Amino acid sequence: MAFIPYGRQSISDEDIAAVIRVLKSDFLTQGPAVPNFEEKISTATCARHAVAVNSATSALHIACLALGLGPGDWLWTSPVTFVASANCGLYCGARVDFVDIDPRSYNLDPDRLEEKLLVAEREGRLPKVVVPVHLTGQSCDMERIYRLSQKYGFRVIEDASHAIGASYKGRPVGDCRYSDICVFSFHPVKIVTSAEGGVATTQDEVLAERMRLLRSHGITRDDQRLREPSHGGWYYEQQLLGFNYRMTDMQAALGASQMDRLAEFIDMRHLLADRYDRLLDLDALQLPVRLPDRRSSLHLYVIRLAKGGGGIAQRALFDHLREAEIGANLHYIPVYRQPYYREMGFDPSDFPQAEAYYREAITIPLFPAMNEEQQDYVIAAIRKAIC
Structure with missing residues (x-):
């Protein structure tokens, strides 16, 4: 028997054709394929906004920044996850802590979260952001976590890197009913792939616009968002310290084609x-x-x-x-x-x-x-x- 991997991509002739069309087009990056992929993610998740980037790690990073996470703040997440779920807090200069898992679902345990919040409130070190991780593709108990966020004042980023296409209480994971932002991964072993890539979904237009700026150097050419009058079609402004986290059109075309399956x-x-x-x-x-x-x-x-x-x-x-x-x-x-x-x-x-x-x-x-x-x-x- 040939080696059987724990996971692998499934690439169809249609996927290959979609990438070839981009290669033959005028745009290899910053073209129409990325918005098309984002629209498919928005449709699948019922989220108003989807922001595509070059990895889920990048999506977690800009999600934290969009929520204002910074030095002196705390980010809490599950200990049973890939390191990116915690590293994103460190990238922002925040401190990181963990909440133990539920023994049945292996996800962050809301009971342990509540216990830890009670102690943190007394000690004056409540988290600014909590990152529940939908391990193996099964959603955390997001309604319970959301209720705790309302009581204790923290923001919620769902790490749904495993969970595109999953649902919770009849609604798609990614609709952000119980969170501020939700992040997906499109690495080759994930449910669908864009080779490398990530997407952040949100219902909040302000958060979406901030993440779009952050993924592309903090630069905008949009007349409606410029802080000074435009000096012509060549004019652009860097408004934030952003990053080059953009997804290419080849990746987006592959991801969009995969979403059809x-x-x-x-x-x-x-x-x-x-x-x-x-x-x-x-x-x-x-x-x-x-x-x-x-x-x-x-x-x-x-x-x-x-x-x-x-x-x-x-x-x-x-x-x-x-x-x-x-x-x-x-x-x-x-x-x-x-x-x-x-x-x-x-x-x-x-x-x-x-x-x-x-x-x-x-x-x-x-x-x-x-x-x-x-x-x-x-x-x-x-x-x-x-x-």
């Missing part, structure tokens, strides 16, 4: 996950919980070794799968365990659920082009190791 991709992921659920229903495993009031985009399928684990340790199972040419992975090492963050003095014992997850979790392959033969091979390898 969003529902198909997610439906296929659910069929594969349903099959895993049936064929890996073993006492030694804890399978992903799909909560009834939300639909995951199922970017990842994470299994956990239940107590006893069939007599096999996490590392032994991981090594067994890799030796069988199965691209098992771990999403994620808790951020506070990274050497850069360890120097900040975090104590792993403050996050018991994240620590338990780290000891027990393994991501196994799941992607739309995966066939039953490949999936059966993965299932047989896991059963052989633990049964």
Whole structure:
């Protein structure tokens, strides 16, 4: 059996043709393909505004800046996430802290958040921004987090890097009903890809305009936004200290084409996950919980070794799968365990659920082009190791 990755892109002839059309056009960047992609994201998420950039990390950064995060402020997020969810706060000069995860969904736990907020209020160090992460594509309990934001005065950025096409209480993730800004990733292993790329959605026109400025050096040529009278068609103004975070038209064309298959991709992921659920229903495993009031985009399928684990340790199972040419992975090492963050003095014992997850979790392959033969091979390898 050839190596089976944990995730991979699905590129169609239509995707290739869309990129070729851009290559043959007058615009490789700052042309019509980016607004077209943004419009498709707005439609899919029911958000008034979508701002495309070159990565989800860039989107998180400009989202924090748009909300005024800066030195002396705090950003809180989940410890079980990619480092960008925390790094975006450090980029702004803010300090970062973590809130432990819920043991069923593996997302930021609203109960732990409320407990931490009570303490922070007494100590005068409430967060300015909280970044809930929709791990594996399943939404956090955003309504509960939103209610806490109203009580304690923090802003909310959803890190939905895994969750394009997901829904929460019947509404698409990204509609920002319970947040200020929502960020998506379009890396090749994500639900749909633009090769590299990210998008921030919001219902707030002021935040959207600020993020558009920040993604392109803080420069505008828009007559309505100029602070001085225009000196002619060549005139432009730098109004903020921005960045070159623009998405190219080739990336946007690929992303827009992929969005046409969003529902198909997610439906296929659910069929594969349903099959895993049936064929890996073993006492030694804890399978992903799909909560009834939300639909995951199922970017990842994470299994956990239940107590006893069939007599096999996490590392032994991981090594067994890799030796069988199965691209098992771990999403994620808790951020506070990274050497850069360890120097900040975090104590792993403050996050018991994240620590338990780290000891027990393994991501196994799941992607739309995966066939039953490949999936059966993965299932047989896991059963052989633990049964």
